[in-house]
Amino acid sequence: MFLANPQRFMSFSKWAAPIFGVLAVGMLGIGFTLGFTVPDDYQQGQTVRLLFLHPQVSFVSMMAYAAMGVSAFFGVVFRHLLADAAARAAAPIGAGFTFLALLTGSFWGRPMWGTWWEWTDPRIMSELVLFLFFLGYMALLSAVDDEAKATRAANILAMVGLPNLAVVHFSVYWWNSLHQGSSITTTIMAWFHSLSGGGQADKPGLAPIYVAPFVLSFFGLACLFAALWLVRIRSEVWRRKAGALAVQAAGKA
Amino acid sequence: MNELATLFRRELALAWGRGGGPMLALPFYACIATLLPFAVGGDHAQLAPIATGISWLALALTSLLSLERLFERDFEDGALDLLALGAPSMVATCFIKCLAQWLATGAPLAIAAPIIALGLGAKPELWSLIFTSALLGGLGFAFTGGVGAALAIGSRRGGVLIAVIVLPLFVPPVIFGATAISQAADGLAWQSGFALLGAYSLASVALSPFAMAAACRNALS
Amino acid sequence: MNELATLFRRELALAWGRGGGPMLALPFYACIATLLPFAVGGDHAQLAPIATGISWLALALTSLLSLERLFERDFEDGALDLLALGAPSMVATCFIKCLAQWLATGAPLAIAAPIIALGLGAKPELWSLIFTSALLGGLGFAFTGGVGAALAIGSRRGGVLIAVIVLPLFVPPVIFGATAISQAADGLAWQSGFALLGAYSLASVALSPFAMAAACRNALS
Amino acid sequence: MITGVEIENLALTRGDRLLFEGFSAQVSPGEAATLVGANGAGKTSILRCVAGFIRPHAGEVIFAGADPDEARGQGLHFVGHQDGLKSTRLARDELNFQSRWTGGSAAGVERAIETLALGPLMNLEVRKLSAGQRRRLALGRLIAAPRTLWLLDEPMAPLDTARRAMFGNLMAAHLAGGGMILAAVHDPLPVPARTLEVAG
Amino acid sequence: MITGVEIENLALTRGDRLLFEGFSAQVSPGEAATLVGANGAGKTSILRCVAGFIRPHAGEVIFAGADPDEARGQGLHFVGHQDGLKSTRLARDELNFQSRWTGGSAAGVERAIETLALGPLMNLEVRKLSAGQRRRLALGRLIAAPRTLWLLDEPMAPLDTARRAMFGNLMAAHLAGGGMILAAVHDPLPVPARTLEVAG
């Protein structure tokens, strides 16, 4: 892997992080502006705006867990320090996104389902479990005092939580659920389809004026995650270096 | 094989020894189930519908408590060093430890579960379902809980940390089991919840020893 | 006095150290309160009336869990020997330990209690009563719990044994506190339950250090 | 201030078993005494009895110049196998706590760090210390908080040669200042000491 | 069966700190080697690395005649400060478990009880044993379950004079039978041993 080398990663991320950041600001700016200017939905009224936040945030929260879990896997199996740093870096960001997903979901649930929270809904539940895994990861990281050991233990936990991602995604198909089944991916595919000249999206799911802000805010949030992640990996790498130097110096003294 | 049998006997003895094991887990289980009505106010009409759910939650919590010493002790007194130097692999060792844990505390709790649920007002005809799902759920609790216990080794925060790690792992079996029982109580089909509980428990039996072994080796290093 | 202040600081540091203390107790508390609705089925109509009761019980259980290491660790690593050889009496030492325990875990839990009760559907105007009774109850839990922890020293069964010793001691404060809150929720006079809770907690603060000191000295001999 | 220890006709039981009886000994200011005897003879038990943890079955331990509670709360140090160090805390914090708890001052802690050459360890967590480093840290309170009577249970075993000599000097200084030492050992102490046979 | 240990150019780190590098040593059948060095030099760490707990930072540990997993699972004994004895169980049960877990038979356990004179301790709970008695019990598995390589961390410190001689004879017998010993010590072993300096 190209980025597996720390030096190469550092020089890559030095440029990539700001680029992702700018992309994120741009796309989110346009996406949210569009989202706020589209007319109210005749059924949902104002709350339709959450359509441009909730699904995207939720999907990115899953991406964040996937990023953490896969990094954890490389950290555990190949003892790769950069992968360790990547996993550690993803956790708080992912927890933030997951929390937002839960929050926006329940704000949306009030008008749509008539309840803030539904204990028996599998997707809500599994998303909560995702959040608990993030919390457990961070708790473990801070409770075991040897940093290398803590990272490894937390990474094992992150891997244990990976199957839950599938449950989050497919729960709407496996169990009957209140939650929307139509997927972000179909919307995006439809959008690409329409861009490449297809004109009308063939799925009746989303009204055409909603599609652009829906997709833009998704890519914007994804870039936001990427930017934050890279920045945090960089600071993890710096912190490790500084720590190693300090200990080495103490050893010589 | 011979070694693993020796280990199994020792783990059982450690769990039962000195008046421990079920002798302590059972009263605890009973106490939780008893305190709750006090806390809630003891109104039977309120209590009966949630009785099985509560007995099920108490089971999860009790499993959690007994788990705490599964690995931490062995780590602190150096027995984990010794376990790592036996002929059997660490994976097999962890498997045996969890199995013994289940037999020593999970199984007696499963026997108590229907009694306590009935005491709280559940329907008598549910007892066999409550018993089997507690038995099966206990298996899942022991193995997934073992992962938490192994990951928390050396953290000096024991119980609470294990709980935080393990709770997301306990959510699915708690839901599956509770759903199965409440479906049965309402005369609906309980089979799918029960099957999911079984699948979850068996999957955790198959997979968690690997996570535990990795966690133990990590703690020793 | 100087020595006791040093001890107090150390106990706080041990409880808070490395992301511990409230940072772990709070999520655990939240998790118990969260799992319960899963187990019960999450019907809002069923849940709201018992919300405060549950948050109260979760508080008791969480206090219990964090208690485990109050004396046992010190006994095992020899720190209890050292504590017994300081100028302050063992009674004062035990008092300080429990006070620090309460400040480190009881107080943050008290802050969380109203939030969790509201999340489970309790009435918002109850928050101040829930907070003060959690604070006061936490004091009682810390000190009576300390007695259990001291009696269980050297038993190698930690958590569960403490729980069994302590749960009967927790019954009165659980009832008093839950009654006070549920009375208040129904618009009735909550003062008597609250006064009983306060009396219980203060009595336990005054008396349990003696029991703890005796238990510690016994464990050392 | 303890001005002498007298063990009179001591008999100890552990778990219904009589370890020994009629053990008498005396330690005066400036004197060191070592308890020697086979494994299981009762050396550790005698130290714990003097420290007040175990009640004598018969006989008694008398402190000259102090009543027992005062002697135990202010007059003696006990350093056993278990050093009471918290593995997750920094060595500095633990040394500070142990010293202040037994009556030491900030200046005393500094002196201990200097005399025992603990400086490089101070910012490490205790569990990262090697066996000898831990022991050295545990011995710190002897220097930081001056108490007259030192009860030591095999204090030197994990120390390396250089540190044994260093600790020998500290013991000699303690004795020269009128201190007393009662130690259970298998190898002789590096200071002149009366040998007390414990026949278990 | 291990027929030799070779430590090649070993470097160990603990918590980001390099302890030492370029440590090489070799132990052949019938030979004993002692690791000596200051406190904190890394003796215990070397033993734990040979036992497979710590991964080398550089260099390696090579076992002749066995792959590493086999060597660690069947070829070596490690007796550290922590003896892995459960304090609430009977000495007999613990000796039995430790021996069988490492491959010993009932006859082996009997032999250990006899050779180490453990008989009188067998019906006591482990927590009631004195320091030396515990150590003796922990050493039991060396005799009960024959393995070629003994890794010992300050094995003799808590033993009394008579038991040191006794254990010396056991080590001599082990070496005579083609065994190997690698021990971290502060006092010399009572058998002829090559000295390996660990300069931390």
Ligand code: HEM
């Ligand atoms: C607390 C409650 C909720 C939670 C935890 C939640 C969670 C999630 C998650 C995790 C996703 C991403 C799933 C995936 O891409 O595989 C998602 C997507 C989505 N959610 Fe929610 N949600 C909640 C409430 C709601 C509500 C009330 C609505 C609207 C009625 C809603 C509408 C959607 C839509 C339209 C999507 C995108 C479709 C898809 O990709 O599957 N959600 N939600």
Ligand SMILES: Nc1ncnc2c1ncn2[C@@H]1O[C@H](COP(=O)(O)OP(=O)(O)OP(=O)(O)O)[C@@H](O)[C@H]1O
């Ligand atoms: N709690 C206890 N209950 C019963 N017997 C005990 C207890 N503690 C110690 N013993 C017994 O008392 C005897 C003396 O133990 P002690 O630790 O004092 O010996 P020691 O002289 O210090 O030996 P060592 O040289 O091995 O340290 C031992 O035989 C031991 O088995």
Ligand SMILES: Nc1ncnc2c1ncn2[C@@H]1O[C@H](COP(=O)(O)OP(=O)(O)OP(=O)(O)O)[C@@H](O)[C@H]1O
């Ligand atoms: N888990 C750890 N993390 C960081 N440093 C550690 C850890 N364990 C040990 N160390 C450090 O490694 C060094 C070597 O420790 P080790 O226990 O190997 O020393 P030793 O040679 O056995 O000393 P002793 O003679 O005191 O037993 C010590 O300086 C110690 O502080």
Ligand SMILES: [Mg+2]
């Ligand atoms: Mg002794």
Ligand SMILES: [Mg+2]
């Ligand atoms: Mg060592």
